[in-house]
Amino acid sequence: MEQKERILKMYEMMYRIRKYEERVNSLFLQGILPGTIHQSLGQEACAVGMLFDLEPSDYVVSTHRPAGHALAKGVPLRSMMAEMFGKSTGCCRGKGGSMHVGDISVGMLPAIAIVGGGLPIAVGLGLSCKMKGTRQVVVSFFGDGASNEGAFHEALNGAAIWNLPVIFACENNHYAASTRVDKVMKLKHVAERASAYGMPGQIVDGMDVLQVNEAARIAIERARSGGGPTLLELKTYRFCGHSRTDSCRYRDKMEEEYWLSRDPIQTLRIHILREKIADEESLRTIENRVTGDIEESVQYALSSPDPEPAEALQHVFYGE
Numbered sequence: 001m002e003q004k005e006r007i008l009k010m011y012e013m014m015y016r017i018r019k020y021e022e023r024v025n026s027l028f029l030q031g032i033l034p035g036t037i038h039q040s041l042g043q044e045a046c047a048v049g050m051l052f053d054l055e056p057s058d059y060v061v062s063t064h065r066p067a068g069h070a071l072a073k074g075v076p077l078r079s080m081m082a083e084m085f086g087k088s089t090g091c092c093r094g095k096g097g098s099m100h101v102g103d104i105s106v107g108m109l110p111a112i113a114i115v116g117g118g119l120p121i122a123v124g125l126g127l128s129c130k131m132k133g134t135r136q137v138v139v140s141f142f143g144d145g146a147s148n149e150g151a152f153h154e155a156l157n158g159a160a161i162w163n164l165p166v167i168f169a170c171e172n173n174h175y176a177a178s179t180r181v182d183k184v185m186k187l188k189h190v191a192e193r194a195s196a197y198g199m200p201g202q203i204v205d206g207m208d209v210l211q212v213n214e215a216a217r218i219a220i221e222r223a224r225s226g227g228g229p230t231l232l233e234l235k236t237y238r239f240c241g242h243s244r245t246d247s248c249r250y251r252d253k254m255e256e257e258y259w260l261s262r263d264p265i266q267t268l269r270i271h272i273l274r275e276k277i278a279d280e281e282s283l284r285t286i287e288n289r290v291t292g293d294i295e296e297s298v299q300y301a302l303s304s305p306d307p308e309p310a311e312a313l314q315h316v317f318y319g320e
């Protein structure tokens with residue numbers, strides 16, 4: 001695929017993630033959706049840049065904020081939307097909800113909402129890929145908060161000593177719920193921790209999808225060719241509260257404005273127009289297609305059946 005086509009595909013996927021989350025938010029505010037939601041508005045370049053060059057057979061392990069990762073890895077939009085409504089057509093048959101979306105048939109592990117909990121699982125997957133010699137790669141997403149959990153340190157150490165094909169992608173959005181990263185971490189950058197485990201660590205602008213993609217491609221190549229793990233720290237920001245009940249009072253308005261001015265989708269849109277990769281009309285066509293797909297997925301979800309009570313006992317254990 002030539003670079004112009006790649007850039008337009010990245011734009012479309014980032015736009016899809018943004019519009020999906022905005023729509024889910026509005027459905028939630030109307031009181032139609034159960035539970036709470038943890039959204040990744042502002043972090044779209046991390047998901048798309050990291051996963052754009054993965055193979056369908058590669059694995060992604062995600063967190064309580066998984067929608068962008070799931071869409072970028074190829075979980076069908078309809079089955080994600082149906083999952084939000086707890087429908088039997090949902091990607092987890094309505095048993096997972098917003099924090100556990102995933103579909104193993106496209107390499108997206110149903111997400112793990114325990115902070116730091118996904119990291120050792122990614123290492124286990126990486127170990128299995130290495131032992132089987134499949135050349136598959138595993139991307140493990142987690143936040144700055146998770147990097148202070150014991151599981152992070154065990155996972156990086158294990159992946160390093162066993163030289164596993166795992167990419168640790170830290171989405172540093174500067175807050176763990178309401179706790180600012182510099183209150184709970186002495187080092188300035190999570191990436192600095194890589195050297196303690198003997199792996200490369202790199203700081204990446206998480207608002208620039210092309211920079212994220214460049215770093216990801218190097219790490220993927222390294223992992224696939226037996227070079228071992230990499231830690232990437234993607235500096236980013238969430239444009240919303242931690243969850244639906246969070247009004248972000250702990251954040252400085254100037255800081256919020258700075259990051260909003262670096263919106264990864266707007267930045268890429270301006271780049272596309274300036275470099276004449278596409279014109280305004282072609283971008284509108286992409287945007288309208290995405291909006292149409294999202295509305296279609298809402299209709300699909302609403303008209304899908306609720307699970308039967310007996311289904312509660314199905315698919316509880318592996319292989320059933």
Ligand SMILES: Cc1ncc(C[n+]2csc(CCOP(=O)(O)OP(=O)(O)O)c2C)c(N)n1
Pocket residue numbers: 064065113114115116142143144145146147171173174175176177242
């Ligand atoms: C082990 C554990 N502790 C606490 C929580 C509650 N919790 C959910 S998300 C979150 C903040 C996580 O912050 P970070 O890892 O930086 O990810 P972000 O939310 O910024 O994406 C907390 C404390 C949890 N789910 N699991």
